[in-house]
Amino acid sequence: MSGFFENYGFLIVTIVQQALLGLSIYFPLMAGQLSLASIGFYSLGGYVAAVMGTHPALAPLREALGFWMFPLEWLGALVLSVILGIAVGYPALRLRGIYLALATVAFVQVVNVAVLNMPIAGGAVGIFGIPQAFESRLDYIWFFGPLFLLALFLVWRIGNMGRGLAFFAVREDELAAGAMGVAVTGNKVTAFVLGCALAGVTGAMSAPFLNTWNARQGTFDASVTCLAYVLIGGSRSIWGPLCGAALLVSLPELLRPLKDSRMILNGIVLVAACVYLPQGIMGGLAALRARLSGRGGAA
Amino acid sequence: MKRIVIALALVLCAAQSALADKVATPIPIGIAVAQTSNVALFGQEQVNGAKLAEERLNAAGGVNGTKIALVFQDTAGDEAGAVNAFQNLLNRDKVVAIIGPTLSQQAFAANPIADRAKTPVVGPSNTAKGIPEIGEFVGRISAPMTQVAPNSLKQAMKIKPDLKRVAVLYAQNDAFSSSETTTFQDAVKELGLETVTVQKFQTTDTDFTTQVTAVLGANADLVIISGLAADSGNLVKQLRQLGYKGLIVGGNGLNSPNMFPVCGALCNDVLVAQAYSPGAVDKNPVNKDFAAAFEAAYKKGPAQFSAQAYAAVQVVVEALAKIEKETGKKIADFELADLRAALNKSLRTGTYLTPMGEISMAPSGEVQQKDFYVSKIVMNPDGKTGSFVLVSE
Numbered sequence: 001m002s003g004f005f006e007n008y009g010f011l012i013v014t015i016v017q018q019a020l021l022g023l024s025i026y027f028p029l030m031a032g033q034l035s036l037a038s039i040g041f042y043s044l045g046g047y048v049a050a051v052m053g054t055h056p057a058l059a060p061l062r063e064a065l066g067f068w069m070f071p072l073e074w075l076g077a078l079v080l081s082v083i084l085g086i087a088v089g090y091p092a093l094r095l096r097g098i099y100l101a102l103a104t105v106a107f108v109q110v111v112n113v114a115v116l117n118m119p120i121a122g123g124a125v126g127i128f129g130i131p132q133a134f135e136s137r138l139d140y141i142w143f144f145g146p147l148f149l150l151a152l153f154l155v156w157r158i159g160n161m162g163r164g165l166a167f168f169a170v171r172e173d174e175l176a177a178g179a180m181g182v183a184v185t186g187n188k189v190t191a192f193v194l195g196c197a198l199a200g201v202t203g204a205m206s207a208p209f210l211n212t213w214n215a216r217q218g219t220f221d222a223s224v225t226c227l228a229y230v231l232i233g234g235s236r237s238i239w240g241p242l243c244g245a246a247l248l249v250s251l252p253e254l255l256r257p258l259k260d261s262r263m264i265l266n267g268i269v270l271v272a273a274c275v276y277l278p279q280g281i282m283g284g285l286a287a288l289r290a291r292l293s294g295r296g297g298a299a
Numbered sequence: 300m301k302r303i304v305i306a307l308a309l310v311l312c313a314a315q316s317a318l319a320d321k322v323a324t325p326i327p328i329g330i331a332v333a334q335t336s337n338v339a340l341f342g343q344e345q346v347n348g349a350k351l352a353e354e355r356l357n358a359a360g361g362v363n364g365t366k367i368a369l370v371f372q373d374t375a376g377d378e379a380g381a382v383n384a385f386q387n388l389l390n391r392d393k394v395v396a397i398i399g400p401t402l403s404q405q406a407f408a409a410n411p412i413a414d415r416a417k418t419p420v421v422g423p424s425n426t427a428k429g430i431p432e433i434g435e436f437v438g439r440i441s442a443p444m445t446q447v448a449p450n451s452l453k454q455a456m457k458i459k460p461d462l463k464r465v466a467v468l469y470a471q472n473d474a475f476s477s478s479e480t481t482t483f484q485d486a487v488k489e490l491g492l493e494t495v496t497v498q499k500f501q502t503t504d505t506d507f508t509t510q511v512t513a514v515l516g517a518n519a520d521l522v523i524i525s526g527l528a529a530d531s532g533n534l535v536k537q538l539r540q541l542g543y544k545g546l547i548v549g550g551n552g553l554n555s556p557n558m559f560p561v562c563g564a565l566c567n568d569v570l571v572a573q574a575y576s577p578g579a580v581d582k583n584p585v586n587k588d589f590a591a592a593f594e595a596a597y598k599k600g601p602a603q604f605s606a607q608a609y610a611a612v613q614v615v616v617e618a619l620a621k622i623e624k625e626t627g628k629k630i631a632d633f634e635l636a637d638l639r640a641a642l643n644k645s646l647r648t649g650t651y652l653t654p655m656g657e658i659s660m661a662p663s664g665e666v667q668q669k670d671f672y673v674s675k676i677v678m679n680p681d682g683k684t685g686s687f688v689l690v691s692e
Contacts, residue, residue: 007390010382116471124474125427128407135415137382210378212407215472217378253383256372263335 008253009138013209015242015249016144020202022229022241023151027195029235030155030164031188032171033093036223037104038199040111041085043218045077045203050127050213051120052076062131070133070143074204081200085193093188096174108223115215126214133208143205148242151198155238167191232273234280243281247273320393320635325357325366328615329388331399331409332423332608336376340557341604342401345423346371347597348605349398352612355592362619362630369612374400378408385409389416395619395630395638396421396646398611403427403474410437417636419643423611424604426551427478431664436643438664440611440653442574444479444551447671449486451548451572454673454690455521456490458570459546464495466519468510468534470526470552471499479525479550487523495519502530507537515543525550532561539565546570554603554674554687564682568675571687575606575655576672578689582656589654600686601654610653614660618645 005012024038052058052073062069092103115121122128134140158164166187169177178184207213225248233244251269255262277284330349333342353369361367370392372384381400388394389412396419400406406425413420414434422430422439430439456462465487469480487494495517498510511534514522522538522545524531531553538547539562549571559566577600580587589609593601601609619630622638622645630638650659656670678685 003390007386010379010386014379112472124472124477125429126404126407126474128429129433132411137386137412210382210408211411212378212404214404214474216404252375252380256383256387259371259373260334262373 005138006136009136011250011253013137013140013144015246016141016148017202017206017209018226018229018249019242019245020144020148020151021199021226022233022245023148023155023238024195024199024202025226025230026155026235026238026241027198028188028192029230030158030171031167031191032174033188033192034097034101035104035192035195036101036220036227037088037092037107037192038195038226039218039223040104040108041081041196041199042203042206042222043108043111043115043215044084045081045200046207046210046213046217047115047121047127047203048077048080048200049073049204049207050130053130053208054127055120067133069131070205070208073207074201077200077204078197081196082193085196086189089189089192089196090185093185093192105220105223108218108220112215112218115218122214124215126212126216127207128212130208130211130213132211137209140205140209143209144202147198147201147205152238154194159238163187163190228270230280232270232277232280234282234284234286236279237282237286240280240282247281322395322631322633322635322638323393324631325368326362326619326630327368327370327392327394328612329392329394329397329399330369330371330608330612331374331381331384331388331397332371333376333380333401333405334371334373336380338376338401341424342374344602344604345401345608347593348601348608349612351589351593351596351605352609352616356613356616362616363623365630367612367616367619370394374405374409376402378405381405381409382412385412389413389418393635394418395635396615396642398423398608398615400425403430406430406437407433410434413437417643418639419615419646421611421615421646423607426475431661435664436639438646438660438666440614440655440658440660440666441607442666442668442671444482444572447551447572447574448479448482449489450671451570451673452483452486452490452492452523455546455548455570459520462521462546463493464517464519465492465521465523466496466498466514466517467494467523468498468500468514468526469524469550470502470530472501472503473527473552476502476525476527476550476552479552480523483523483525483548483550492521500526500530500534502527504530505533507534508541510534511537511541511543514538515541519543520545521548522546523548523550525552527552528555528557529561532558532566535569536562536565548572551603556600556602556685559676559678559685560683564678566676566685567678570690571674571676573603573672573674573687574668575601575603576674576687576689577601577606578674578687579656579670579672583652583654585652586654586656606654610651610655610658613653614646614651614658615642617649617651618642621645621649 028035166182229244234240332345374381374384403425410433414436420437470476547569554571577590647660658668674687677688
């Protein structure tokens with residue numbers, strides 16, 4: 001059993017980490033906004049942590065704080081993400097549907113090019129030799145696990161209060177919600193910024209987890225993958241992102257014995273999931289439960 | 300209580316058995332390169348080279364008669380994939396050493412894990428600054444470009460002694476190219492040339508009008524390109540089409556036949572710096588054998604990535620043989636942890652005659668390569684195929 005955790009510790013933590021990114025897309029989706037900007041904030045958060053962890057000018061601060069440097073990095077990423085999220089969110093969220101998605105894709109590209117041009121970010125090689133919080137990769141669950149629980153709690157709590165009802169109203173019909181007196185823009189920006197902040201902090205935790213950080217972490221491909229977690233897992237359930245991430249992250253690893261053909265099977269499973277579970281895994285489960293209980297009632 | 304004791308005893312047993320692992324036979328050597336994703340273009344070349352090495356070295360008796368077995372784990376193109384591949388090789392396949400990963404960025408993520416597990420890593424294609432510094436157990440046989448670049452520039456000055464104005468172009472989003480270009484720019488300064496313009500592009504670009512116009516406007520008589528095959532091919536093509544007549548020096552990324560179909564006949568006369576040349580066979584019988592065997596096995600000439608992967612396997616096998624010779628103990632009688640430590644030391648002593656010429660590994664893990672090569676692209680009349688013709692030796 002110890003061998004299992006030694007081998008798959010990294011994978012288990014990666015699932016939670018990626019599920020957090022999925023949740024960061026889920027927040028704006030609660031208010032009906034399809035945003036792919038998360039990965040840009042994830043990338044920025046990672047850079048904040050990487051720079052704070054390695055920059056020689058901050059060495060005295062690191063020495064003084066010890067382990068507490070990590071929470072400070074998270075805080076740095078959080079503050080930056082919230083400020084930037086508001087700055088990007090207000091103009092971008094005037095757009096609707098596909099145009100908002102396009103604007104957020106553009107944002108990810110801008111972040112990427114900007115980062116490549118900033119000497120402090122180490123160019124294309126990125127930043128490496130980031131100080132480690134734990135020896136074992138599995139121990140990083142103490143970073144991502146609590147954050148994940150906190151994010152789940154937030155989603156659940158928001159869903160049950162006025163703010164959440166406002167989100168859902170905006171999601172179902174923006175015009176109607178506005179007519180009923182719901183502050184449409186304010187709610188959209190709030191949902192968007194929540195997602196940005198979560199992605200930023202996840203990034204800040206990921207830099208030490210990966211040992212290194214570079215511009216390849218924040219590519220368009222990565223943002224589509226995050227969206228896939230939500231879509232495959234189920235976009236209307238808080239467990240959707242976790243399910244999607246668990247499937248998409250672990251599948252290539254579980255199929256590792258198949259060698260070269262593993263990517264083919266991986267693709268087949270994903271296509272099958274899209275075709276047969278249009279509502280995602282959680283949606284499929286809910287439909288199954290409804291059918292079973294329906295049958296039980298009839299009998 | 301009893302159950303807890305039994306559980307503890309079981310855990311202890313498990314831990315004990317893990318500590319007392321013997322080295323398996325045939326001796327497992329891990330290969331963690333990108334067999335899938337967009338990096339597989341390089342990874343497949345490495346697989347070809349490594350497989351050929353396994354076949355030929357085993358045919359020659361392996362490690363003093365004990366065969367080796369390469370264990371392949373796909374890293375794909377990302378950092379997480381490299382970490383997963385390393386974990387599998389370390390914990391499950393119990394390899395004596397790991398050769399990989401393909402990209403430097405992947406090395407920064409995965410190598411610390413092998414270093415913590417005290418298992419030697421030999422980088423077959425990691426050229427970024429800072430790789431050997433990752434840890435005691437990390438080394439490489441792929442030369443960083445610091446020594447190579449000046450060679451190709453000197454060659455260009457030999458061809459055209461009145462060179463003065465240099466334009467530097469590089470792929471900004473590629474780790475290798477952006478570190479190579481700083482080496483080129485330093486070399487330009489050292490040789491007393493003048494940099495008239497520095498232009499950036501992306502490896503995904505196809506239209507280079509902006510960069511070419513800047514080069515033409517600056518009136519450069521030498522262009523230095525650091526990029527990958529497809530983008531650099533297009534860049535060379537557009538430079539020539541828009542009327543650039545001077546010399547072109549390409550970095551190591553242009554050292555690939557994949558460029559030929561892109562720029563066709565316009566590729567002619569591009570000078571390329573190489574860490575490996577299939578043409579350098581006169582002074583190197585090992586390369587002669589390797590190039591012939593590779594040609595026979597894969598029906599094409601070996602690329603640099605293949606030669607380096609071959610060399611990496613060869614270096615590990617020769618280092619293992621050295622351990623047997625020095626200790627008088629068979630590899631299979633070693634405990635895994637002891638062997639890994641001994642191998643790490645052994646790798647860093649002595650020299651190895653590989654297809655790339657004579658190489659050795661400094662105590663830091665950095666490669667020391669004796670010869671570098673400069674070749675010129677010569678296209679065949681069909682305009683689609685061509686070859687690198689050695690101009691220096």
